[in-house]
Amino acid sequence: MQLFGSSGIRLKADKCLLNLALKAGLATGRMCKQVLVGNDTRTSSCSIKSAFAAGLTAAGAQCFDAGLLPTPALAYAGRNFDAAVMVTASHNPPEYNGLKFINSDGSAFTVEQQEAIEDSICNDRVETSTWQEFGEIRQYPQALELHKNRIISSFPGKFRVRVVLDCGGGAASIETPEVLRMMGCDVIELNCSPSGMFFRPSEPLEANLAQLKRTVKETGADLGLAHDGDADRMMAVDELGRFIQGDKLLLLLADSLNAQQVVTTLDASSIVDDRICEVRRTPVGDSYVSRVLKNWGEFGGETSGSWLFPSISLCPDGIFAAAHMVSLAACNRLSEMIDRIPGYPVIRGALKVDRKLMSGIAERLASLNPLNIDYTDGIKLSFTGSWVLIRASGTEPKIRITAEAPDLLTARSLYKRVSEIINEVTGKEKA
Numbered sequence: 001m002q003l004f005g006s007s008g009i010r011l012k013a014d015k016c017l018l019n020l021a022l023k024a025g026l027a028t029g030r031m032c033k034q035v036l037v038g039n040d041t042r043t044s045s046c047s048i049k050s051a052f053a054a055g056l057t058a059a060g061a062q063c064f065d066a067g068l069l070p071t072p073a074l075a076y077a078g079r080n081f082d083a084a085v086m087v088t089a090s091h092n093p094p095e096y097n098g099l100k101f102i103n104s105d106g107s108a109f110t111v112e113q114q115e116a117i118e119d120s121i122c123n124d125r126v127e128t129s130t131w132q133e134f135g136e137i138r139q140y141p142q143a144l145e146l147h148k149n150r151i152i153s154s155f156p157g158k159f160r161v162r163v164v165l166d167c168g169g170g171a172a173s174i175e176t177p178e179v180l181r182m183m184g185c186d187v188i189e190l191n192c193s194p195s196g197m198f199f200r201p202s203e204p205l206e207a208n209l210a211q212l213k214r215t216v217k218e219t220g221a222d223l224g225l226a227h228d229g230d231a232d233r234m235m236a237v238d239e240l241g242r243f244i245q246g247d248k249l250l251l252l253l254a255d256s257l258n259a260q261q262v263v264t265t266l267d268a269s270s271i272v273d274d275r276i277c278e279v280r281r282t283p284v285g286d287s288y289v290s291r292v293l294k295n296w297g298e299f300g301g302e303t304s305g306s307w308l309f310p311s312i313s314l315c316p317d318g319i320f321a322a323a324h325m326v327s328l329a330a331c332n333r334l335s336e337m338i339d340r341i342p343g344y345p346v347i348r349g350a351l352k353v354d355r356k357l358m359s360g361i362a363e364r365l366a367s368l369n370p371l372n373i374d375y376t377d378g379i380k381l382s383f384t385g386s387w388v389l390i391r392a393s394g395t396e397p398k399i400r401i402t403a404e405a406p407d408l409l410t411a412r413s414l415y416k417r418v419s420e421i422i423n424e425v426t427g428k429e430k431a
Contacts, residue, residue, distance in 0.1 A: 004114045006285035006394025010098035013044035025055020027120035032082035038066040038074040039087040040171040040230045043196040044097045049087045060129035066143035070171040070231035075106040075315030077143035091203035091228035106313030108287035158184030159330040164224040166190040166212045169198045172231035204235040206243040217241035222329045233305035234318035238334035246303025263292045263300035267402040283377030290314040345408040347415040350398040353426045
């Protein structure tokens with residue numbers, strides 16, 4: 001039984017997850033004695049958090065409740081505790097929920113820490129303390145202010161920038177508007193009501209941000225910004241209403257930071273290697289990026305919108321990234337900066353098929369006669385001037401595909417052929 005995916009535990013919010021949260025709290029409370037806990041806006045989050053907190057305190061740990069806040073704010077405040085745990089399913093649909101386990105430096109729990117929790121739960125080794133040793137639940141409302149103040153101190157002065165902000169009804173619906181207004185921005189809010197009912201699909205993909213793109217153009221804004229459910233992600237739109245692809249956003253942020261050593265994932269464009277002095281690649285998932293950043297690198301990120309600033313925290317911080325984008329837009333037109341960055345056509349997408357069927361796909365993919373096959377994370381096929389990565393999602397029942405080529409026609413053709421092979425194989429196995 002594997003409980004952890006690439007970003008904590010995620011399941012449909014039901015009795016199973018509620019019971020699991022209680023056991024995970026008991027297991028965590030045996031490892032960590034002071035734990036900061038927070039939650040996103042999902043309707044199930046308070047119940048899941050209560051179950052987890054009950055387990056923590058029953059194991060003898062002290063639980064500090066930070067309330068509703070984004071994951072990066074919880075992670076930043078978590079430096080004062082043994083660990084922090086966020087109740088969220090990040091960019092998953094609202095019927096999901098889960099638990100993110102964060103170390104005091106902002107990094108995700110290591111594989112060893114995850115295995116210890118899984119072992120306790122799966123082998124029924126979760127036990128309560130004696131009644132005299134039960135811990136307490138205390139409020140810790142200052143977590144949000146600590147993070148806000150840290151961001152504001154990094155961007156002194158006033159930025160006369162008009163921003164359209166789409167928080168998608170997620171956990172940043174309160175903090176990001178406040179931070180940007182404190183920076184001097186004129187903020188036009190979209191979907192910034194923390195009701196737990198997502199007004200658009202939570203993942204900040206271009207397909208989900210049509211309203212943001214349209215509003216930027218209609219209002220003459222300098223940029224548009226979007227978060228996912230827990231605001232560990234940030235994606236942007238330039239003043240022309242164009243969605244900025246993650247590969248170019250990665251390069252824009254790295255260049256503005258003058259970062260010479262950058263950590264990114266296998267699915268990022270080859271242009272990153274052409275433009276950055278030193279690049280280290282990891283499997284897809286911000287937890288892998290943060291592990292490398294512990295000992296090497298000045299900046300890290302995923303093209304899905306996770307941006308890591310190790311001087312702040314090893315947790316992806318979509319709100320700090322949003323503030324950084326504002327500082328850039330105050331000095332230059334984003335469209336001009338983006339257009340100066342060359343790029344290769346990249347096609348990204350996903351097929352809703354069982355992730356367990358990945359094992360039957362590799363042999364058929366070899367029929368494409370690649371120059372090289374890399375199994376570091378899924379299956380990456382390399383050809384002359386092009387590549388395609390096929391990997392099981394670590395958070396959803398999907399198989400993700402990324403294809404890059406020197407021209408759009410070749411990239412689309414490669415993506416289409418791989419999709420056809422996957423559908424053929426998975427269709428036969430399910431039959």
